[in-house]
Amino acid sequence: GAVVSQHPSRVICKSGTSVKIECRSLDFQATTMFWYRQFPKQSLMLMATSNEGSKATYEQGVEKDKFLINHASLTLSTLTVTSAHPEDSSFYICSARVGTVLSNQPQHFGDGTRLSIL
């Protein structure tokens, strides 16, 4: 149980393109979803936290107009990287969890999306 599906797994596109990444919880309802960015040989850097039906909470230094997050249902959250540039190239990974932001439930991670901007 607790499967999180993330698509696409890999994207290569030109600079200036907007890229949408989907994160779905397949067998549970995810009240809270998280978006992380992971640099090579680095840890997971939290970008934003989203709760279904409300605006995402962005971490300091993350541009909300650059990284648009939508959490329209209990099973789907999307991250759109708008007008992507080479410095946005990274591994983006989502996770989903049951419960509110105060919940102690574990996070279940998607397989991640490798984004390469040329």
Next chain:
Amino acid sequence: GQQVMQIPQYQHVQEGEDFTTYCNSSTTLSNIQWYKQRPGGHPVFLIQLVKSGEVKKQKRLTFQFGEAKKNSSLHITATQTTDVGTYFCAGKGGDSGAGSYQLTFGKGTKLSVIP
């Protein structure tokens, strides 16, 4: 803000040797979680510790939460090649401030096991 430091960054062991990774927080934690990320994979939840001084075991893995709830460790006895991966600790703030709901990940310890 809350910082979670994890050491060592890398560990190479001979198969059969033991392995330990340590996690230290700059603030008191309400709980700590451990995740394992296999090469090319995504982090997978291993365990959560909540109580001061708590010790939990999963087969060859032993997890400890410090008395002050600011540090934790993961110990693997007699490592196997299947233990290869990066082990992350993730701590949740213990106060009522802004960090109380955030899960802050350590940088991880990458374990290599030489057969």
